[in-house]
Amino acid sequence: MYNDTTLLLGLDGLAVDHVELDADGVRVVHVITADERTRCCPLRELVSASLKERVLTEPRDLPFGGDRIRLVWHKSWWRCRTLECPKRTFTETVPPVPARARLTTRLRQAAGTAVATVKRVVSEVAASVGLSWPVVHAAFTAQAAAVLPAGPAPVQVLGRPKYQVNPLTGKNEETVGRWHTGLVDVTGTQGLLDQVEGLAAADAAWLA
Known part of the structure; x- marks a missing residue:
């Protein structure tokens, strides 16, 4: 099942069935499931022999040979016959294409x-x-x-936009970040900590 085309595609658990060109000249790669473990119910880990239906999915993949390809996976839905199993049905999944992945x-x-x-x-x-x-x-x-890291380290000096006197109005005006506040670790090495819309809300949250 693992032919040369399958090895070139390199998606573990999937085998290339055939390749064709669509009306736009795009290569359409039809793949099938090549891993029997995909028939195991993810909850009960029992192999199913009860096929529910066959479906087609088209997960996006990397370009191949410099061109985009259409990947068409011919996969199956299976039934779990274990009475206690709440899942009832499940679809085949492989590590390169997790469940519900597009x-x-x-x-x-x-x-x-x-x-x-x-x-x-x-x-x-x-x-x-x-x-x-x-x-x-x-x-x-x-x-x-x-x-x-989950959060920044303690900050000694919190930086925010600069102000200067406008020579025409005599008022202090913000020289940068008029619509957003960029907060930085001035004396540390963490750089930009946050960038939020507005001014007062950002100061209040960080100072608190």
């Missing part, structure tokens, strides 16, 4: 890395891999959350 884990990882490590702009990454801005940003924040 894109592969490697595509999500690549999108997040492009922003977090390569320092590319979210909108640029989204356009290059065919994803929306919120999806790419969520992938980036997930990677950041995994390596950043």
Whole structure:
């Protein structure tokens, strides 16, 4: 089942059945489940022999050979016949495509890395891999959350926008951040701590 095309695609647990071109010239890669463990009920861990139905899903994946591809997974819904099982039915899942996922884990990882490590702009990454801005940003924040501490260390000096006297009006006016407040660790090494809309609310929350 693991032919050369399957090895080239490299999605563990999935095997390439065939590849075709659609009307737009996009390569459509049809894959089937190649891991018998996907027939085990996730709650009871018992192998099911009761097929409910076959379905098609199209999780987004990385471009291949420089071009985007359409991944079509021919998968199955199974019944769990254990009377005590509350799940009743379940669908096949593999690590590269978790349950209810609309894109592969490697595509999500690549999108997040492009922003977090390569320092590319979210909108640029989204356009290059065919994803929306919120999806790419969520992938980036997930990677950041995994390596950043849960909260900032104690801050000795909290920085905020600067003010100076307007020579025309004689009044103190904010010179930066008129619509947003950027709060920074002035004497420490943590850099930007927060950026929120407005001024008073940001000060009150952080000083409290």
